[in-house]
Amino acid sequence: MFKALHKYASPMHFYALANAWTPWLFGISATLFLAGLYGGLVLAPADYQQGESFRIIYVHVPSAWLSMFSYLVMAGAGAASLIWKVKLGDAIARASAPLGASFTALALITGSLWGKPMWGAWWVWDARLTSELLLLFLFLGYLALQSAIDDRRAAARAGAVLAVVGVVNIPIIHYSVEWWSTLHQPATISKMGAPSMATSMLIPLLLMALAYQVFYFAVLLVRARCEILEFEKRAQWVKTLASTRLVAHAAP
Amino acid sequence: MTVSRPALAILRRECLRLLRRRGQLSQPLIFFTLVAVLFPFALGQQSALTQQTGPAVVWIAVLLATTLSLEDIFRSDFDDGSLEQLVITSTSLPLACAMKALSHWLTSLLPLIVLAALMSFVYNLSAVERLALLSTLSLGTPVFSLVGAVGSALTVGVRGGALLLALIILPLYIPVLIFGASAVHNAALGLPISGEHYFLAGLAVLAATLAPFAAAAGLRARLS
Numbered sequence: 001m002f003k004a005l006h007k008y009a010s011p012m013h014f015y016a017l018a019n020a021w022t023p024w025l026f027g028i029s030a031t032l033f034l035a036g037l038y039g040g041l042v043l044a045p046a047d048y049q050q051g052e053s054f055r056i057i058y059v060h061v062p063s064a065w066l067s068m069f070s071y072l073v074m075a076g077a078g079a080a081s082l083i084w085k086v087k088l089g090d091a092i093a094r095a096s097a098p099l100g101a102s103f104t105a106l107a108l109i110t111g112s113l114w115g116k117p118m119w120g121a122w123w124v125w126d127a128r129l130t131s132e133l134l135l136l137f138l139f140l141g142y143l144a145l146q147s148a149i150d151d152r153r154a155a156a157r158a159g160a161v162l163a164v165v166g167v168v169n170i171p172i173i174h175y176s177v178e179w180w181s182t183l184h185q186p187a188t189i190s191k192m193g194a195p196s197m198a199t200s201m202l203i204p205l206l207l208m209a210l211a212y213q214v215f216y217f218a219v220l221l222v223r224a225r226c227e228i229l230e231f232e233k234r235a236q237w238v239k240t241l242a243s244t245r246l247v248a249h250a251a252p
Numbered sequence: 253m254t255v256s257r258p259a260l261a262i263l264r265r266e267c268l269r270l271l272r273r274r275g276q277l278s279q280p281l282i283f284f285t286l287v288a289v290l291f292p293f294a295l296g297q298q299s300a301l302t303q304q305t306g307p308a309v310v311w312i313a314v315l316l317a318t319t320l321s322l323e324d325i326f327r328s329d330f331d332d333g334s335l336e337q338l339v340i341t342s343t344s345l346p347l348a349c350a351m352k353a354l355s356h357w358l359t360s361l362l363p364l365i366v367l368a369a370l371m372s373f374v375y376n377l378s379a380v381e382r383l384a385l386l387s388t389l390s391l392g393t394p395v396f397s398l399v400g401a402v403g404s405a406l407t408v409g410v411r412g413g414a415l416l417l418a419l420i421i422l423p424l425y426i427p428v429l430i431f432g433a434s435a436v437h438n439a440a441l442g443l444p445i446s447g448e449h450y451f452l453a454g455l456a457v458l459a460a461t462l463a464p465f466a467a468a469a470g471l472r473a474r475l476s
Contacts (some may be wrong), residue, residue: 093317134423141420150412157473158406162420165402165466169424172455176427180434 009088011228012237020223025218032211033180039204047201056114058204062212063107067135068170070100070216074142075167078160088224090156091231093163094146095223099216101139107132125180131174138166152231258343259351266355269328276324281363284317288371299376306375307385307436310368311429313360314389315396319418321360322400325352326408326471335408339475349401349467350460357397365389384439388432391452395428397457398463405470428455 007013022078030105047054074096109128112122123129142159149155232238270277291309292302329335340346368389372382403421407413435448 134426137423144416144419148416158470161466161470161473162406172427175429180430
């Protein structure tokens with residue numbers, strides 16, 4: 001098994017694997033999206049308190065989950081590159097960052113869209129919302145560092161250190177923000193974290209979460225392939241790949 | 253004594269180097285005073301409001317002034333090449349980073365705390381608030397130096413490094429800001445603030461344990 005792991009951690013084999021998997025992942029994700037959206041928007045009943053506007057959880061909650069998951073992937077891949085010198089880690093970490101930033105932004109936007117009818121304000125200094133905003137700043141800091149350092153490899157290594165530092169800090173930031181908001185704020189309406197959710201509402205949510213997850217991996221693979229090509233542009237296999245593509249395009 | 257001797261030599265050299273660059277040393281201090289003085293102009297002549305916002309303003313001003321001075325922890329050593337020598341010597345690099353952070357705290361943040369004490373008179377804080385402000389600043393600012401050293405290491409030799417440094421480091425300072433500012437707030441209400449003190453001390457110990465290693469890893473990432 002370790003042999004297989006070692007093989008697919010090499011950029012060349014990973015590239016081929018990613019190439020083969022991407023269409024499948026996009027297909028599975030689209031199917032799950034359709035099922036989840038139909039279940040969430042049509043089949044699930046309206047909430048007895050929040051009415052129809054509760055349905056935004058089907059895009060909001062999966063984005064929030066994925067935003068944290070992307071950061072973990074980024075830091076994990078960065079750590080793998082720092083500790084075991086897995087070259088692939090650099091590509092995956094760099095590919096995951098813009099995705100994570102987008103999911104975080106999406107979670108914030110949908111959260112504030114939901115907050116307007118529920119809380120009567122676009123923005124409330126709620127603990128979870130604030131932590132999410134800070135997570136966005138951590139992503140933006142990583143992206144700014146990536147764009148400031150010209151050499152890709154060096155940028156990825158510096159980014160890996162930053163991401164690992166960020167992972168140590170995220171729980172501290174999260175709990176201190178929670179502490180701060182319970183101390184300074186009157187209790188806001190507690191979010192939709194109702195412990196028991198009706199099954200007809202829960203199943204579409206899980207489907208959507210799965211759809212987001214598969215979509216994330218599909219886009220991650222596409223982005224990681226581009227990163228690998230840039231990282232390995234001096235490698236022989238990339239040159240061969242590029243020249244065969246050129247020939248294939250020139251032939252007809 | 254094989255470890256502490258080079259460490260002390262680095263500490264001494266760093267403090268001397270930073271103290272001899274008086275211009276760069278004093279600019280963050282002037283900036284701090286300016287920011288703290290700007291707020292009353294925006295808030296208007298309402299002494300109650302100014303007094304209430306005083307501790308928060310002082311904390312924010314310390315935060316901003318700190319980010320200005322962080323770049324210098326590794327910058328000039330990078331420019332003249334001595335940073336590379338430091339990385340390849342046998343001296344433990346995390347220890348050297350810890351010493352650099354310590355010297356930054358001694359030369360840049362200690363003066364800021366003294367200025368903050370002066371500002372607490374300008375903002376007309378009560379004695380309890382002043383004590384809370386200064387004690388939390390003393391416990392919290394080592395975190396600024398230590399975590400800041402990581403940011404400084406990661407952005408060394410980068411174009412527009414100072415602004416980038418502020419962008420990546422400010423979110424990491426928020427826990428310290430939360431506990432520091434709320435301690436002063438609670439002290440003004442007559443509540444006990446030992447909880448905040450423990451949290452800040454815990455953060456400082458955590459930063460002292462981990463940040464030097466992160467800074468060393470950051471330097472290796474930037475220089476290799």
